[in-house]
Amino acid sequence: MNTTDSFAGERLKLSPFHPRQSALNIRDAWGAWNGYKFADCYYDAEYEYFCIRNTCGTYDICPMQKYEISGRNAEAMLNRMVTRDVQKIKLNTVAYCVWCTDEGRMIDDGTIFKLSSDKFMLTCGSPCSDWLEKSVFGFEHVSIKDVTEEFAALSLQGPTSCAVLKKMGLDGIDTAKRFEIKQFPFHGATLMVSRTGFTGDLGYELWIQPTLALELWDELYAAGEDYGIQPYGETATNMARLEAAFIMPAMEFNEALRTVHFEHDQTPFELNLGWLVDFKKPHFSGRNALLREKQRGSLYTLTKLDIEGNKPAVGSYIYQNRRCTREIGYVTSAMWSPAVKANIALAMIKTKHLKGELWAEIYYEKELRQYSRVARCRRKQKPFWAPARANATPPPDN
Numbered sequence: 001m002n003t004t005d006s007f008a009g010e011r012l013k014l015s016p017f018h019p020r021q022s023a024l025n026i027r028d029a030w031g032a033w034n035g036y037k038f039a040d041c042y043y044d045a046e047y048e049y050f051c052i053r054n055t056c057g058t059y060d061i062c063p064m065q066k067y068e069i070s071g072r073n074a075e076a077m078l079n080r081m082v083t084r085d086v087q088k089i090k091l092n093t094v095a096y097c098v099w100c101t102d103e104g105r106m107i108d109d110g111t112i113f114k115l116s117s118d119k120f121m122l123t124c125g126s127p128c129s130d131w132l133e134k135s136v137f138g139f140e141h142v143s144i145k146d147v148t149e150e151f152a153a154l155s156l157q158g159p160t161s162c163a164v165l166k167k168m169g170l171d172g173i174d175t176a177k178r179f180e181i182k183q184f185p186f187h188g189a190t191l192m193v194s195r196t197g198f199t200g201d202l203g204y205e206l207w208i209q210p211t212l213a214l215e216l217w218d219e220l221y222a223a224g225e226d227y228g229i230q231p232y233g234e235t236a237t238n239m240a241r242l243e244a245a246f247i248m249p250a251m252e253f254n255e256a257l258r259t260v261h262f263e264h265d266q267t268p269f270e271l272n273l274g275w276l277v278d279f280k281k282p283h284f285s286g287r288n289a290l291l292r293e294k295q296r297g298s299l300y301t302l303t304k305l306d307i308e309g310n311k312p313a314v315g316s317y318i319y320q321n322r323r324c325t326r327e328i329g330y331v332t333s334a335m336w337s338p339a340v341k342a343n344i345a346l347a348m349i350k351t352k353h354l355k356g357e358l359w360a361e362i363y364y365e366k367e368l369r370q371y372s373r374v375a376r377c378r379r380k381q382k383p384f385w386a387p388a389r390a391n392a393t394p395p396p397d398n
Contacts, residue, residue, distance in 0.1 A: 012037040015062040016152040016213030020221075024231055031234060034127065034148075036063035039233035046338070048232035049239045052199050053339050055228025056158030058220070059198075059237055061205065065110075065127055066148045070119040072141040078112065078120060081135040083268060083290070085281040089114045092181040094194050098268050098276055099131070104289030105256035105265040107131060109247065109273075111196065113181060121147070125249050131257070135285070152213035156220070157203030157240070159389055160227035160398040165193070165204060168223035173204075174394035187212055198237060200244020202389045227398070242333050243340060243385035245304050247271055252302060252332045252346060269298045270348070300329070300348045304380040305358065307343040310336055311373065313360040318347050322374055324361050328353040331360065340384045345377075354379070 005011070013036045015021065021039060029040040038060065041048060051057040069078060079086040082097040089095045091114055098109045110124030122128070132144050156164065165173045170184050176195045184191045189209055197203030208216050221229055238248065247253060252271060259265040267290065268277050277290055307313050318329035329349030337344045349358065358377035363370065389395050 015060050016210040017060055017062065017154065017217055020214065020217045021060065021231060029233065033063040033234075034065060034125075038063055039231070041233040041235050042231050045233065045235035045239070048230060048236035049338065051228060051230040052158045052201060052232060052236060052240050054159065055230070056156060056161040056164055056224060057230045057232040057236070058217075059155040059157065059232055061153040061155050062148075062151070064148075064153065065124050066146070066151055066153075067122045067124075067128065067132060068119070068143075068145045068147045069122060069132070070143050070145075072118055073139045074118050074120055074142050077136055077139040077142045078122070079281060080139075080284055081132075082112070083277045083284055083286065085278040086112065086120075087281070091116070094179045094181060094196050096276070098273055099135075100268065100286030100290065101256050102286055102289065103256075104267050104286040104293060105259070105263075106253055106268055106271065107256045108249070113194065115181075126255060150209070151207050152210045152216065153208075154206045154216065154220070155197055155203065156206060157197045157199040157201055158228075159202055159387075159396075160224070160229075161203050162395045163398050164220065164224040164227050164229060167227075168219055176204075177393045178391050187215055191216070198244075198246060199240035200246065200383060200385050200390060201240070201387060202392075202395050238333075239335060239337075240385075242335055242344065242346065243337050243383070245346065245383040247273075247302070247346075248333065252348075263299075266300070266302075266348075267293055267298065269293050270300045271302045298351050301351045301354060302332070303329075303347050303349045303354065304382075304384065305331075305345045305347055305360070305377040306380050306384075307334075307345055307360055307362075307377050308375040309362075309373065310343055311362050311364045311375070312336055312343060313345050313347075313362045313375070313377075316345075316360045316362050318349055318377065319359045319361060319374075320353055320356055322357075322359050322376075324359065324374060328358075337384060342384065343375075344380075344384045347377075 025042045031040045082099045108124045113121040181194045192207040194205045196205050253266040256265040313331045313334040316331045320326040320328050331347045334345035363372045
C-alpha cells in the first residue's frame with residue numbers, strides 16, 4: 001500500500017500547543033497563519049472576547065515570526081533598519097517598532113526584545129527574512145537566525161492574568177512593568193515572560209522551548225482554573241485590538257513589499273505612528289522620505305471614530321457631508337464594542353478634512369433585506385479601551 005502523502009509539503013504545521021488546543025476547539029474552527037493551523041475561535045468568539053476583558057485567555061503566538069539578531073554590530077544594524085532609536089531600548093525590555101522602504105512606506109510592524117548588549121529578538125506578523133538579509137548588508141559581525149520554531153509562545157491576556165501567573169509560582173511577576181522581560185526556572189529550562197500583548201489590557205507573553213509546551217499549558221491551565229482561563233482565537237483578538245486602537249496588517253495597512261498599486265501602502269505618519277520615527281538618531285531606511293512627509297503633512301490620517309447608532313460601519317466610506325456627495329476616506333475596521341458600549345471604527349481620512357464634519361454611509365442586512373443609513377462620526381483622541389490595570393505595577397488583585 002502506498003502511504004506517500006502527495007500533499008505533505010502543503011499541509012499546515014501544528015503548533016506545539018496543538019494537542020491541547022484541538023481538544024478545546026469544539027467548533028473545529030481553524031484558519032491559517034504563516035503556514036500554521038490556527039484557531040479562528042474555539043467555542044464562541046464573543047464569549048472568548050469577554051474572557052479577555054473579564055477573566056483571562058490564552059492566544060497561540062507560535063506562528064508569529066521570530067528572528068534572533070546577534071553580534072557586535074546587531075544594535076547598529078537594527079538602528080539602521082527601524083525608525084525608532086534602538087540604542088534607547090533598555091536591557092530586558094521590549095519595544096514596539098516599524099520599518100520602511102526608502103520611500104517611507106511601511107513594510108511591517110513588530111517588537112524588538114533586547115536580551116543582551118549584542119543579542120536581540122525581532123518578532124513580526126509576516127516573514128521578514130529577505131528584508132533582514134538586505135538590511136544586514138554592509139554590517140560585519142551580525143548574525144540573523146530564524147528562531148520561529150525554537151519557541152513555543154503563548155499570550156495570556158486579561159485582568160486575572162497576573163493572578164494566574166502568581167498562582168503558577170512565578171514569584172515576582174507582579175513587579176514586572178509594561179514591556180519588561182523576566183526569566184523564571186521551569187522544568188530545568190528557562191521560561192521567559194514579557195509583559196506584552198495585543199489586547200490593550202493587562203497581559204503577558206510566555207516563551208519556552210517547544211519540548212516543554214504541553215507542561216507549560218497544563219500548569220498554566222491548572223493555575224487558571226479558578227480564574228476563568230479560556231483559549232481565544234483570531235476573531236476575539238481582532239475585537240480586542242480594535243478597542244485598543246491597535247493596527248492590523250491587511251486592515252489598517254498593506255505591507256509595502258506586497259503592495260502593487262501606487263500609495264496603496266501607508267506610512268508611519270499616516271498610521272499615527274510618528275512617535276516611532278526618531279530623526280535625531282543616525283540615518284535609517286526611509287528617513288529622507290519621512291522627513292519630507294513630516295514637513296509637508298500626510299495625505300491620510302488614521303482616525304478613531306465614535307459613530308452614531310449601533311450598526312457597524314464595516315467597509316463604509318466616509319463623507320464630508322450628510323448627503324454623501326464628497327468622499328474623503330474609508331473605514332478600515334469597525335464593530336459594536338461590548339466593553340465601551342459604542343459603535344467604534346478606525347478610518348483612513350484625508351488629513352485636510354479632519355476638522356470638518358464626518359459622515360459614514362453604512363450598509364447592513366436585516367432579515368435577508370438590505371438597508372442603508374448615514375451616521376454622524378465623532379473623532380476620538382484616545383484609545384476606545386485603556387483600563388488603568390494595563391499599565392499598573394503591581395496590577396490590581398483579581
